[in-house]
Structure formats: structure tokens, C-alpha cells
Amino acid sequence: MWKKEDAKSQGVPEISTAPARPVSQTQPPSISPSVTPMIPSSANASASISQGIKIKGEVTGSEDLYVDGHVDGKLSLTNNGSLTVGPNGYVKADVVAREVIVRGKIDGKVTGRDKVQLWSTGQVNGEVQTERLAIEEGALLRGKVEAGKAPTTKNTETKAAAASASGKQSDSIALSSGTAAN
Helix, strand or coil: CCCHHHHHHCCCCCCCCCCCCCCCCCCCCCCCCCCCCCCCCCCCCEEEECCCCEEEEEEEECCEEEECCEEEEEEEECCCCEEEECCCCEEEEEEEEEEEEECCEEECCEEEEEEEEECCCCEEECCEEEEEEEECCCCEEECCEEECCCCCHHHHHHHHHHHHHHCHHHHHHHHHHHHHHC
């Protein structure tokens, strides 16, 4: 039997059990599978219902949503949520969002608090309520439309009170000023 000291004296190389140091420091450090890097979430994160997905029921959220599949029921996005119905998307629901962009088809009541846009491939069958409405050439809109700011009840009451106090002559003035204001 030989000892470790004997091997050194005879010129036999010693086998090290210590891990080898990398030759190049340019290699990126490896990430352990149990540790996932933190991905910052943005305030404008969006969700997607892709083509081939069908949802029946109520969809609610506070993020932007892109629908290129089918949604049947109710769709409501709170806060600053924006809804985009893609070219393959079909929504048979009442829709409520800050902004609604239609490139596909919606059957139901559409409420866009700020804006509703119908692209040339877009179709809406139903009621549309919004502050601003944009319709591209080729888009299809069938139903009732209420666009523009809704008059406040205070202004309506003031006009009605002024019209009743002045009599018939002021009625025609109130009507003409009412149409000019709208």
C-alpha cells in the first residue's frame, strides 16, 4: 500500500476533489431552477383571449383585454381598462370599458366611457354609448348611438325652469339655445 506522501515523492500527480474555477469570466451566471427572476409588472399590462378560445359567462377585470376568440355573456373592464376585439373576435355581450376598439364583431350594448372606435373590419349590432365615436369607412353599425357628453341634470333643470318662467316666447328661445348647445 502506498500513502499520499509517497505519490508526491514519486512524481504522480495528485487528484483534486475541489471544483474547478471557470476559465473565462464572460459566461453569464446560471439561474437555479428554483429561483425565478423578478419580472416587473407594468401598470398597462394586458390580457388576451386568443382565437379558438370560447368563454361563456361574465368576464371582469381592470387590465387591457384583447379578444380574438368568442365571448358570450357580459364583459366589464373597470378603471382604465381598454377592450380590443380583434379581427377574428366575436363578442355577444354587454361591454363596458374605458375605450372599446372593434375590429371584429360585437352583438350587444357597447359602453365606452371615453371612446369607441370601429375599424373598417368592425361590426356592432346594438346600442353604443360613448363620449367620442370614430367609425372608419367600411365599418358596420346597426342600432342606437348616443355620443357626446351627457348633459348634467343641473343644466337641464335650469333650462326647464327658465323656459317655464318666461312663457311661450322663451320656450322657442330655450329650444333654439338648447339645440345650439348640443
